Each structure stands twice: as structure tokens, then as C-alpha cells.
Amino acid sequence: MSHLPFIAVAYGLGVLVPLAFVVTAFQRMASARRKLAAIDPRDRWS
């Protein structure tokens, strides 16, 4: 495993970058849903 640091960094990036996109996307959707509910409670977005 002489290439372990390269493998570890590649897998770290491969997990963290998509995870960051997923977390920010869900946060943005939750925020938009809250704002929409506050403006018009009749609007239903599941």
C-alpha cells in the first residue's frame, strides 16, 4: 500500500465533495419550503 496517501485523498474527495453538494441542496430546499409555507400556507410542497 505504498500509494495509500493518494488513494486516501482520492476517496476522501470522492465522498466529501458529493456529500457537500447533497447537504447544501437539501438545506436550500428546506429553506425554500419554510419560506413558501410562511408566505402562503395553502401551498403544499411535499
Added chain:
Amino acid sequence: MRLSGAVLPYLAAAALVLTVTGLGWGLFVSPADWQQGDAVRIMYVHVPCAWLASAGYTGLAVCSILSLIWRHPLADLAAVEIGPVGAGFTALCLATGSLWGKPMWGAWWVWDARLTSVLVLFFLYLGHVALVRAFDDPTRGYRAGAILALVGAVNLPIIKFSVDWWNTLHQPASIGLTGAPSMAPAMLWPLLIAALGYTLVFATIVTVRLRAAVMERRIRGLLMARAASESGA
């Protein structure tokens, strides 16, 4: 949108299971390469990201066609939301390729036709992200971004065939639509599972971002309608 809301939990769950399975299999179970040793395990991250870099741009180009020709209201928003995600996966492809290249080629970067054309793809994504947000009138931004995306689509076949057209340091494709893959099944299966997992992760991210964008557009519309009715009253 109701359909996307119903599908989203299953999409996210399948993305998580397949990505974890593919990466875990590739990292701990699949064999080392006789020539590259354990460094070949970087392939299970690098190749799916490379596929998604091109597939994401293809999606961007399709949305641009839908936007320019049929003026589909969701196509503009989808293109805007695909752009940053595609740029992220392209950056990941370049970074993991560099991490693979250093131990194998002895260099972090070479001006090889495949690497350079993917770098151009990354700049096209960044250009699209900047251009669609550069206008006060969003419609003009969407139009300019769509034209850029379609012009940039010429880079996709260049990326695909760069390893055949030029003498490159980057290896040719091991998997094609025609012909048997030149890869052992013990490596092929985790690669395909990781690729499918990453594809579903990409789809999940874009779906969630698109839902948020539609809600934000609805919020703006409601606020503008409220402001108009208050000023008129």
C-alpha cells in the same frame, strides 16, 4: 414536481447504497492491478466522475435545446442547476486523475489531449455558471448560457475520442458500448456499481436543487403579486 417528491427518497436511498457498496468493494475487496498495484483503486472514484462530467454536460446541452427551441420553463432552471454540480464532478475527475497520475506517470499534470479537453470542459461549466447569472434579466442569461452550452458540446466527442485521435499518455477506454470490456470482472463490477451510485447521487443533487429553484421562483412570484396588490390598493 409531485412525482419528483415521491421518487426522491428512493433515489437518495439507492444512491447511498450503491455508492457505498461500489466504493467499499473497490477499496477493500477488488484485487490490486498487476502493474499499477493498489493505486488502481482510485479508478472507482475517478472513472464515475469522468463519466458524469460528460453526461452532466450532455444533460446541460439537452436542456439548452429544450430551452432554445421549445422554451420549456423547467429546462432553463434545470440547466442552471446542472451547471455547478457538473463543474464539481469535473473538478473531482481532474483532482482524482491527478492523484492517480502522480504515482503512475510521475507527474501531477501533463498537457495530454484527454486531460486538456476535460480541463476545457471544466472551464465551459464555469463559463456557463457565470454567464447565466451575469444578466439583470434572467431570461437573457438563460439564452446566453444555452448558446454557450450548445457551442461547448462540440468538446464532448473530442473528450471521448481524444485517446484514439492523438497519441496520449492517458489510456484508451476499457469499457465500450460495443465489444467486451478489457477489464477483469472482479474490477468491472465494483466500477459499474460505483458509476451507477454516483449517477444516482448526481441525479439526487440536481433533483433537490431543481425543486428548491422552482419553490424560490414561486416565492418570488407570490411576493411580487403581493407587492403589486398592496401598491394598487
